[in-house]
């Protein structure tokens with residue numbers, strides 16, 4: 025796991041992991057701000073965010089991706 029993942033830093037110098045894709049209407053947008061990048065990453069992993077290799081995206085967006093794939097497959101069948 026590299027440290028090149030995107031992080032958002034707030035005014036207190038805390039870090040949060042942003043949702044990488046933000047496609048769901050109910051997207052979480054951002055993980056919780058933590059004192060260290062490691063803690064921020066632990067937080068999103070505890071929330072079951074999905075690691076894409078380049079970043080994380082939230083469960084809501086993962087569900088949206090799965091719905092989109094389902095829609096595509098439905099279109100192909102028609």
Ligand SMILES: [Zn+2]
Nearest residue numbers: 043051082085
């Ligand atoms: Zn999201």
